[in-house]
Amino acid sequence: MQSIIKQAPAAHSEASRLRLSNATARLGALLLSSTLVVCAPLSSVWSASGDDKAPKSTGGTFDKANDIPPRLQWTANFGYCGEVSFISAGLYYGQYVSQYDARSIASKNADQSKEGSQLLLGVNDAYAASQMHLNAVQWKSTSTADPKNFLAWVKENVASGYPVIISVFENRHSFDGSNDENAGDAEYDHIVQVTGISSKHPLSKPSVYDADDVMTLSDNGLWSPTGQPAYVYRYASGAFQANRKEANSETHPIYSLPREGSNYGVAITGIIDHDGKTLPVRLSTDRKFEKPAMREGSNTRPQAEDLTLTVMVSGLTPGLSYKLYRYSSFQSVPSSGFNASAAKADRTWTINIQAGSTYIVKEKIRSDQIAVYRAVPDTAP
Missing domain, CATH: 3.90.70.10 (Cysteine proteinases)
Known part of the structure; x- marks a missing residue:
């Protein structure tokens, strides 16, 4: 063994x-x-x-x-x-x-x-x-x-x-x-x-x-x-x-x-979306770990490192306009009315593709941050 x-x-x-x-x-x-x-x-x-x-x-x-x-x-x-x-x-x-x-x-x-x-x-x-x-x-x-x-x-x-x-x-x-x-x-x-x-x-x-x-x-x-x-x-x-x-x-x-x-x-x-209007969003990260790791017996958050997120929105229709929102806390994330609550987002992208059905953006954050992305059509509540 x-x-x-x-x-x-x-x-x-x-x-x-x-x-x-x-x-x-x-x-x-x-x-x-x-x-x-x-x-x-x-x-x-x-x-x-x-x-x-x-x-x-x-x-x-x-x-x-x-x-x-x-x-x-x-x-x-x-x-x-x-x-x-x-x-x-x-x-x-x-x-x-x-x-x-x-x-x-x-x-x-x-x-x-x-x-x-x-x-x-x-x-x-x-x-x-x-x-x-x-x-x-x-x-x-x-x-x-x-x-x-x-x-x-x-x-x-x-x-x-x-x-x-x-x-x-x-x-x-x-x-x-x-x-x-x-x-x-x-x-x-x-x-x-x-x-x-x-x-x-x-x-x-x-x-x-x-x-x-x-x-x-x-x-x-x-x-x-x-x-x-x-x-x-x-x-x-x-x-x-x-x-x-x-x-x-x-x-x-x-x-x-x-x-x-x-x-x-x-x-x-x-995700929780009472309107049923959000589009699929998927994230990938440039690393599959968080280092330095948590110390045994500690309640202190480890030091953060840079992290690159790749954000992919799918299900888009060429010629239509969409909004992609990013939130930095779960408390800020709406459960409905994403466009009406646009002010809660930390960043907003307007998406209007001419071909295909996906949109990709990369963002750098720190590994101790929260990043929540939601995408909806401009016509959504």
């Missing part, structure tokens, strides 16, 4: 008890804990790539891959996997926020060195999405594990083009050599993004579970057996499921979907 570089633990065992309480208590609570960890060597039931590109198809005829490049999470302060997952989803819909601010939003400005400050599925994910002006659909059942129906739900949302964020077990034996078959959290250890699906069957609605479907996921760079994160993994749906003991076995892969207990997931289906 390769030696593992142990990363700072992340936590949420106390969240297990919180999730058993009512929804109001869960969403309002900030008490979480236990361990998010690094994981295991490769096995035959799955594959991992050594870079940030998904491996080739394993023979599926029907494929859907969403344009969600992986990003590197901070590992201090119990891990920022939930935060990075929401950042990636936000970029997909035209907005950038740092890991520090994503946690601050989710935790209502709690001390980030505390276990209860994390952005966790089943605890404060819906609240975080609403504060980031994102529409979120949570997996409907968390009272008991339902992996086949859960994976069908994941499949349908990925095939619909939505970022999907789920919770997984990690192989604690492979991570730290633990011989405790029950090591790790009883509910989940880590939060990852499902970015693609490959199936031998049409990706039609309603989706159905197929054990040979292959999911592509990003682990936010947490597993680093060689000093370089692998980021991208592929799992067959049937082989992906495990109970806590199986997930920790020497022969099991790095990540597993809990087959017992509860399943947690959220699909980010778009």
Whole structure:
């Protein structure tokens, strides 16, 4: 077995008890804990790539891959996997926020060195999405594990083009050599993004579970057996499921979907736009990490660096006029009436293309800034 570089633990065992309480208590609570960890060597039931590109198809005829490049999470302060997952989803819909601010939003400005400050599925994910002006659909059942129906739900949302964020077990034996078959959290250890699906069957609605479907996921760079994160993994749906003991076995892969207990997931289906007038906006960044990273035990924001954003607006019609707005805080972002609220934007572009259907602009910001972009026709409210 390769030696593992142990990363700072992340936590949420106390969240297990919180999730058993009512929804109001869960969403309002900030008490979480236990361990998010690094994981295991490769096995035959799955594959991992050594870079940030998904491996080739394993023979599926029907494929859907969403344009969600992986990003590197901070590992201090119990891990920022939930935060990075929401950042990636936000970029997909035209907005950038740092890991520090994503946690601050989710935790209502709690001390980030505390276990209860994390952005966790089943605890404060819906609240975080609403504060980031994102529409979120949570997996409907968390009272008991339902992996086949859960994976069908994941499949349908990925095939619909939505970022999907789920919770997984990690192989604690492979991570730290633990011989405790029950090591790790009883509910989940880590939060990852499902970015693609490959199936031998049409990706039609309603989706159905197929054990040979292959999911592509990003682990936010947490597993680093060689000093370089692998980021991208592929799992067959049937082989992906495990109970806590199986997930920790020497022969099991790095990540597993809990087959017992509860399943947690959220699909980010778009931005909040009550008028339904916004156009698709997507951001990409010139780097997939934030450095310097957060220091363990610190609540102080790390020093910021320059960051270049590429903003792409699509769905444009030549000859028509549009407005692209940029906001520097989520509090300034309208939920409707974008043109009527133009004064809330920090910058405005007028778009009037003569050919094609896209418009691209680059902007330089600091990595500790918030940048939210919305595009609407001139005729929108």
